[in-house]
Amino acid sequence: MAIRLKxxxxxxxxxxxxxxxxxxxKTDVGEQTRQRVWQRVREVKYQPNLLARGLASGKSQTVGLIVPNLMHPYFAEFAKSLKAGLRKRGYLLILASAEEEPELEREEIDNLLARGVDALLLATCQTEDDATASLAGVQVPCVLVDRALPDTGRPFVGLDDVAAGRLATEHLLGLGRRRIAHITGEGFSTAGDRLTGYREALIASGIEPQAAWVVNRPRLEQAGDTAGVEAMVELLALTDRPDAVFCVNDLAAMGAIHAALAAGLRVPEDIAIIGCGNLRQADYLCVPLTSVDQSTEEQGDLAATLTVGLLRGEEPGQEWQLRVAPALVLRASTGS
Amino acid sequence: MAIRLKxxxxxxxxxxxxxxxxxxxKTDVGEQTRQRVWQRVREVKYQPNLLARGLASGKSQTVGLIVPNLMHPYFAEFAKSLKAGLRKRGYLLILASAEEEPELEREEIDNLLARGVDALLLATCQTEDDATASLAGVQVPCVLVDRALPDTGRPFVGLDDVAAGRLATEHLLGLGRRRIAHITGEGFSTAGDRLTGYREALIASGIEPQAAWVVNRPRLEQAGDTAGVEAMVELLALTDRPDAVFCVNDLAAMGAIHAALAAGLRVPEDIAIIGCGNLRQADYLCVPLTSVDQSTEEQGDLAATLTVGLLRGEEPGQEWQLRVAPALVLRASTGS
DNA sequence: CGCGCTTACGTCATCGCTAACGCCACATAC
DNA sequence: GTATGTGGCGTTAGCGATGACGTAAGCGCG
Structure with missing residues (x-):
């Protein structure tokens, strides 16, 4: 059917x-022959069979990316940028989504490996232990994205989440707020680190973090949830109501704004709200959302560089834990 | 390295x-041997090499999907649903995004074919002619998604866009609005068909469609644009200002609401606005957006059924043009 | 007993491509 | 003149699986 080399x-x-x-x-071909080959290749639009090539060479010039959820703009954007970065360096990308199901994630890992990817990028939706186990036998270079596995020392690209938590909290402190709450969703390093940053910032300002100020909702990282609303309702019921809330992500923050407005509060006058992730839609909200930007594009590019570095045989070490600096994007939800 | 059959x-x-x-x-293996093989396979966690399998068998049990843009929730959701549907039927999905670049789309087509996909699903970002040309030499079954190529008679799954346009417009007419404008973005069958539906509904109500009521912005289908805002500004400048607007998609509608509010108008009292696509975020807006839902999940499932049908050798005909019925989702932007 | 049929394997030749040599003609060196 | 490259191309042997046969043993049966 298709045209073959022969x-x-x-x-x-x-x-x-x-x-x-x-x-x-390869260089051991005469100039004339080379020209004739290229010309014919173009004439018949020959496309090499990647299956055969991969099988014979043991290399596929392809890397795989598994994300937990493509509905999340961060991962979609990351994938786009990563792909562009890889392309520049002569690699192709195969994209897979685990749909937030650990079982599916494991299948996708096997699947990509069975397809002979030269490297694997993974933003896991498994717990740290499970993810560590899933990657235990993986023979190809592997880069973690967004969610780190600190104990394994594996190469990682993501936001500096501790700094992000600190930045957001410091911003609220700078507005004169003192009763600063935090809506989080445990499970991944991202949330844990942001919480750490939040605590650090409070303590550095001489404020003792209150347990009641931290509301933890599982599965908060998923799209379409109302967890942010519920968490906010809980916070507003406190006798000493918070005057600011740092939400672990923008989706939760959107829910929080919704809940605050519904309760008759003014945002930001009565309660300031800041998110993390800087979603596009943050701009379109009733009260546009102040958020921490995570340079998604840069992350994709860094991940491409890192991955190709590994593929070239460079040895990973401490310097392969790449955390991009967070940046504040000011909008109405924390002041004009 | 990896474990092999042998x-x-x-x-x-x-x-x-x-x-x-x-x-x-296969059935020609003894029961005992079968058991022993399975046991050993599980023991060593053997994973067949898909490259070798595909090369030898000429089939990969894999289909490829190319979307124009993963940042768009519709495609992300469609991909998710399609994947689930294919999985149930024993097929795998490889996902690719053309990032709205025709050139990239062509590359992805070649790429997926070179990987030996058994079928190709395509939501093209090329013009109809270019897309037709790109698919001309494709030897595997091919299903179009979202954007049809009417002249080619190729199998298609998508929204019934004419009906969607009609439905949206009839809704506005039902509210008593008479000066109904339409913000569109030409280029694909989707926009053209929705415009057709819009016109049909007006005419059926005895209203003569006005040219000035239709504002056309290229690249409107992309995320993150301000085209909707600009289009709305243009409409609001008309001497006989519209009292309702049907936007070809939700993103444009969000921009339109933004512009209307900024101009000091009340939505929906002064001007009703309806979108199409029913994005999740439509709920979170300042004025929650009435929209036409397109049953994305159902579309994914239909596409899976259709594709597998083709792979089983069933012959495509007229009945392979699957258009799901639109459904109105009422929110505040067209009334309480 | 010999025939055909079924069951349960195994042999062999690909699939399309690449890695690793091999080989030959010609040029250059000493 | 023999040794020593060195461009330029071909030969051979796989990569890890599968498809199409081949075949030996066991069975029933006229």
């Missing part, structure tokens, strides 16, 4: 190996 | 072919 070779009266060499830029 | 065969003292047969459920 068809081109036959047409030109050379051997298939020669054609293969030309295609892969 | 390793398992050697361990068990049988031939590789026998193991292969067990794995593929």
């Amino acid at each position: 068809d081109i070779a036959a047409d030109l009266g050379v051997s298939a190996v020669t054609v293969s060499k030309v295609l892969r830029g | 390793d398992i065969a050697a361990d068990l003292g049988v031939s590789a072919v026998t193991v292969s047969k067990v794995l593929r459920g």
